[in-house]
Amino acid sequence: MHWYGEAGNLSTDPAQCEERILNTAAIPSVLCNWEDLREAGLITSREEYIRAVREVAVFLAVKGIAADLDTKDAALLQMVRTLDEMDEVINLLTERVTDWHAAITPGTSHKYTRANGPRLVQKIAKSGSPSLKRVAREILSLSGVRTDLMKEVSREAVSVIPNMSALVGGLVAARLISRVGGLDAAAKLPGSSIQVIGAESALFSHIRTGSSSPKHGIIFQHRRVHNANKEVRGKVARQLAAKLAIAARLDLYRGELDAAFVEQANAKIDKIFGGES
């Protein structure tokens, strides 16, 4: 098939051409030839041919991009990335402000007597030099925004990826799909990959040098993984990741909570977590 149709049925209208292009099942033995259109009198020159084929290609591209970018997880991805970047900014500023405070306040530079970051920032926000005080206040207000955003991410995740959220909580679930670039990418991954998302450097060093393989990546942030006894932590991570792979597919293709699946999966994970297997 050619985008402009066959002899006797030629046209350059984008909507008609779209159908022809999408219905092409094999590479045609004879490719498009611009002279076909000129002989039929639809165009008069080579430039006109390029203009026409361009119009069709741009029409398809604009449509395709719009469809691919408009997924319901797109907003969630941006939110969770914003959240993680805010964390980084807050930590960086907190560190700087405490150093600054230590430098101008005698008797606070000792490592073991220094108050911890967030509490010290609160103290500095009340009493410090004017600029220092303002920076500390900014950090506190950023932390407030961060807390609200975190709640929103969890809420949004429960509605966009209900099954994954039911297994590991909205925040961790959102981080998982943000790391792989979206729900459809996550749904294509096997459990073993989901298990080590976020532990890429350990994974590749394992592949390259044969050091021991990572047991968990981002899913370590889930309580049943990091609270598990050391002996069963790997098992919990493996089982959880396997169930997450199924949950991702449920979320992508069905989009609603499957209570029976979640209950069964959680029971199985809890059993391993409790030491039985």
Place this chain on the structure above:
Amino acid sequence: MIDIKGTLVSEGQGGVYNERMLGNFRVWDPYRSKLAALWYLDKTTALGKDEVVLYLGAANGTTVSHVADYVESVYAVEFAPRPMEDLLAVAKKRKNIVPIYADATRPVRYAALLEPADLLYQDVAQPDQAGIAVKHLPFVKSGGRLILMLKTRSVDIRKSADEVFADTCEELTAGGYLVEKSVWLDPYHKDHAAIVCRKR
């Protein structure tokens, strides 16, 4: 190819990606574009004025814009949505670019749009780069050229660049190409080789 005192340029309207200008000519930076790097290393790979080019892996359209300055028309294939938006913006200014939003591993999906090409230029970050080139063989005129920019690190990071290169050449030969020459793009691009072939 036009060069001004040893600097590769192309003739066209500037301001595509903040490229430097020399008079009315756009400077084509070998550190940003592999095709420019290839020209600096091997001056025989010229683009012809009447050529139809099929360009796989068009990305944001920086190299595409220079190619379009030289040749008759460029069919540019890209499958990532964000870079594709940039490519569409580039194609707005250059009327001989046909931007195709599709996956180069599935040529059937855009086969109906293509004409026979004089040059197949391929620069994709995919594991099966030789396979993609072979799949596109039907779109190359007989005697037409293939310039494949091999990203060895995309193929298999566990293999050395030389191994990947040897495997790729073998696959291209088996698939119907005649490997004419190859150039490693050091110092401009690390672990990248340009393989120039002709359709048998």
